[in-house]
Each structure stands twice: as structure tokens, then as C-alpha cells.
Amino acid sequence: MSGFTSRRFLRRLGGGLSMLSVASAGAYVSAAMHPAAAQQKAPDSKPALAKAVYEQQLTIGQPHVTAFCEWLLAGCADALKQPGFMGAKLLRSTPPAANTPLVLFVLGGPGAGKGTQCARIVAEHGYIHLSAGDLLRAARQAGSSEGQLIDEYIREGRIVPVEITVALLRKAMAASGGSRFLIDGFPRNGDNLAGWHSQMGEVAHVGGVLMYDCAEAVMEARLLERGKTSGRADDNAAAIKKRFATYRAETMPVVGYYAQLGLVHTIDGSQPVEDVYDKTQQALAAVHKADALRRAQVQVVAHLYAADRASLERWLASPAGKAHEAAVRERAASMDGASRASGAVRSRVLDVSTSLKPYGLDSLRAFD
Ligand SMILES: Nc1ncnc2c1ncn2[C@@H]1O[C@H](COP(=O)(O)OP(=O)(O)OP(=O)(O)O)[C@@H](O)[C@H]1O
Ligand SMILES: Nc1ccn([C@@H]2O[C@H](COP(=O)(O)O)[C@@H](O)[C@H]2O)c(=O)n1
Numbered sequence: 001m002s003g004f005t006s007r008r009f010l011r012r013l014g015g016g017l018s019m020l021s022v023a024s025a026g027a028y029v030s031a032a033m034h035p036a037a038a039q040q041k042a043p044d045s046k047p048a049l050a051k052a053v054y055e056q057q058l059t060i061g062q063p064h065v066t067a068f069c070e071w072l073l074a075g076c077a078d079a080l081k082q083p084g085f086m087g088a089k090l091l092r093s094t095p096p097a098a099n100t101p102l103v104l105f106v107l108g109g110p111g112a113g114k115g116t117q118c119a120r121i122v123a124e125h126g127y128i129h130l131s132a133g134d135l136l137r138a139a140r141q142a143g144s145s146e147g148q149l150i151d152e153y154i155r156e157g158r159i160v161p162v163e164i165t166v167a168l169l170r171k172a173m174a175a176s177g178g179s180r181f182l183i184d185g186f187p188r189n190g191d192n193l194a195g196w197h198s199q200m201g202e203v204a205h206v207g208g209v210l211m212y213d214c215a216e217a218v219m220e221a222r223l224l225e226r227g228k229t230s231g232r233a234d235d236n237a238a239a240i241k242k243r244f245a246t247y248r249a250e251t252m253p254v255v256g257y258y259a260q261l262g263l264v265h266t267i268d269g270s271q272p273v274e275d276v277y278d279k280t281q282q283a284l285a286a287v288h289k290a291d292a293l294r295r296a297q298v299q300v301v302a303h304l305y306a307a308d309r310a311s312l313e314r315w316l317a318s319p320a321g322k323a324h325e326a327a328v329r330e331r332a333a334s335m336d337g338a339s340r341a342s343g344a345v346r347s348r349v350l351d352v353s354t355s356l357k358p359y360g361l362d363s364l365r366a367f368d
Pocket of ligand 1: 108109110112113222243270271272274276
């Protein structure tokens with residue numbers, strides 16, 4: 001799993017610090033509270049909640065992470081001596097282990113050409129291709145206990161509950177013995193996505209999403225043509241209409257979710273098969289390159305919490321704040337080029353309620 005996955009990096013900053021919890025949208029943020037802030041409160045009053053956060057984000061190579069985080073934490077401890085400052089936290093991502101299987105999700109509307117392209121990729125790139133729809137149809141054929149339910153869902157163009165689908169995928173992945181998978185037609189809705197994260201989030205690493213974009217009229221013509229021989233119960237005009245509606249309403253938001261994580265590679269699926277495959281090859285090269293980097297690098301996010309935005313901005317404008325910013329940038333730039341994505345350090349002041357949103361729910365779940 002990519003992004004901020006499974007390790008929390010939180011230290012207390014000096015003696016006598018108490019813990020403060022702040023609920024933010026969908027996330028749980030904890031910060032070490034500075035004694036000076038605590039003393040300003042009447043004994044029976046509740047501790048103040050942090051309202052603003054100064055965030056620094058950068059990407060560095062694995063070998064530098066521990067020393068860098070220790071150093072940055074010491075700098076944050078200094079900053080916490082400022083009035084109005086309440087706590088600090090460092091988060092760092094955990095890159096997937098080398099032996100964690102790589103998964104590429106393959107999405108696109110019904111008939112966009114997912115299966116056709118997957119067959120080509122398998123032939124040339126050694127992926128295992130697992131189509132969620134094929135697995136469901138096979139389970140139905142095999143007379144599984146869920147057979148009737150699967151049949152009803154497929155006829156209606158609805159998405160089968162994820163417990164069934166993810167169990168089939170997991171079993172097929174294990175049985176294949178492979179280490180690189182194209183998972184075609186999954187995740188198709190929020191339920192699929194949540195089920196994948198809870199069941200497979202720690203087992204496999206999603207390296208990208210190949211998204212085939214195609215007009216409905218083109219897809220419909222292909223599916224009706226395919227329906228002449230496919231024997232599929234859903235390759236007919238009525239079922240196709242329902243499948244399109246499900247795709248628009250339920251699958252597009254999933255694509256949006258992965259797009260926000262920078263993982264989606266959109267390919268024009270309306271072109272001839274060969275042309276689509278050329279674009280697919282380019283997307284695959286980009287996925288592999290990004291994945292190799294992701295496995296070698298760690299994202300570090302430092303948060304300094306304050307009772308109000310003005311305290312943070314005052315400090316940032318002061319010589320001490322400027323020196324802190326400059327020191328982080330200098331240190332980031334001094335790490336050898338091979339092991340850092342860029343010397344760039346992104347700094348910004350945010351409200352607590354928005355500070356962790358850009359990192360997505362997946363990433364945050366693991367932190368607490
Ligand atoms: N680029 C293309 N140009 C023309 N026809 C295509 C193209 N790609 C696929 N087809 C044809 O369109 C039909 C649907 O393709 P395919 O089965 O690959 O789509 P899919 O996205 O996997 O569909 P589904 O989601 O319904 O399983 C097939 O008959 C296939 O041969
Ligand atoms: N994750 C999924 C994938 C598919 N289905 C059901 O199967 C039908 C056919 O899927 P194709 O990808 O082969 O077109 C689909 O319309 C769904 O009913 C599913 O439930 N969950």
C-alpha cells in the first residue's frame with residue numbers, strides 16, 4: 001500500500017508534556033502539549049485545542065530518514081517554546097517491502113477494452129490478470145453458495161458485496177504465486193474500496209490505476225457486438241444501460257479517489273487496439289518508474305500545532321521561524337541527489353481540520 005501506511009512517528013518533546021487529542025474530519029490527530037500552554041488554563045478548564053498547523057512536507061531517501069527525523073524533531077522542540085505553540089508531530093510514510101506484491105487496478109466503463117489490454121500486458125510484462133467479473137461469473141458457474149446472489153447482481157448491473165469479491169481475488173492471488181497483478185474491474189465502488197483496504201491493504205501494494213476512457217456510444221456498440229457470441233447475461237441493451245449508470249455513479253468516484261493520490265493513468269480507449277496498447281505501454285513505464293521511487297523514498301510530514309494561526313504566522317515572520325524554515329530546506333538540499341526526490345520542501349499554514357486531508361484516509365488510518 002502506498003502513501004502514509006502503517007507507521008506512526010510520534011515522540012514526546014521533553015519532560016512533563018501531556019497529550020492532547022483533536023478530532024478532525026475523519027482523522028484523529030494527537031499532539032504533545034507544551035506545559036506553558038497548559039499553565040495558561042484554569043485548573044478545571046479543558047485543555048485548549050490546537051486550531052492551526054504549520055506543515056512541512058518533503059521526500060527523502062530511506063537511508064537518511066532516521067537521522068533527519070531526529071534532527072527535525074529537535075528543531076520542532078525549539079519552536080515549541082514560542083507562546084501559543086502546543087505540540088508537534090512527525091509522520092513518515094512506510095514504503096512497501098520489496099516482496100509486497102504489486103497491484104495495478106484496471107478501470108474504465110463496460111466495454112472500454114480493459115480485458116483486451118490486460119491480455120496484451122500479460123503476454124509481454126508477466127503480470128497475472130485477474131478480472132473481478134470473471135471470478136464472479138466462475139463462482140456463479142461453480143454453484144457457490146453465493147451463486148444466486150451473484151447472478152442477480154450481474155443481471156442488474158449492480159456491484160456484488162465486497163466480502164464475496166475480495167475473497168475471490170485474495171484466493172486467486174494466493175493460488176497464482178505471482179508478484180505482479182492486474183486487477184481488472186475492481187474496485188468498482190466505495191464498498192469495494194473499503195473492503196480492499198481492510199482485507200488487502202497490508203498484503204498488496206497498489207502501484208497505479210490504468211483507466212480506459214471511452215464514450216458510452218462506442219462501448220455500447222462493442223458490447224452489443226460482443227453479446228452476439230459472449231453468452232453473457234449482461235451484454236444486452238437493457239443491462240448495458242444499467243451498467244453504465246452504475247459506472248457513472250459508483251465507479252467514477254473511485255477513480256477520483258485514486259486520481260487524488262496521483263495514481264491514475266488515463267488512456268483513450270476508443271482508439272484501435274494497437275494504439276491503445278502503445279499508450280498502455282507508456283503508462284506502464286510511468287507506473288514502474290514511480291513505483292521504484294516510492295519504494296526507495298520516504299515522505300516526511302512535520303506538523304507544529306498552535307492555538308491560533310496568528311501565533312504561527314508571527315513565528316514564521318520572526319528570525320527564529322525564518323531560520324527554522326531555512327535550516328530544513330538546507331538540510332533537505334544537502335542530502336545526496338540519488339536518494340531524494342527533490343530538494344523541495346513544501347511549507348504551509350493550515351487549519352487543523354484540513355491539515356491531514358491531502359494525505360487521504362488510507363494513510364491516516366494507520367496513524368491511530
Ligand atoms: N480498442 C478497441 N477497438 C475496438 N474494439 C475493441 C477495442 N478494445 C476492445 N474491443 C472489443 O470490445 C469488446 C469489449 O472489450 P473488452 O472485453 O476488452 O472490454 P472490457 O472493458 O473488459 O469489458 P467488460 O467490463 O464488460 O468486461 C470486445 O469484443 C473487444 O474485442
Ligand atoms: N468488482 C466487481 C466487478 C464486477 N462485478 C459484477 O460483474 C459484472 C460484470 O463485470 P465485468 O467487469 O466483467 O464487466 C458487473 O456489471 C457487476 O455486476 C461486481 O459486482 N464487482
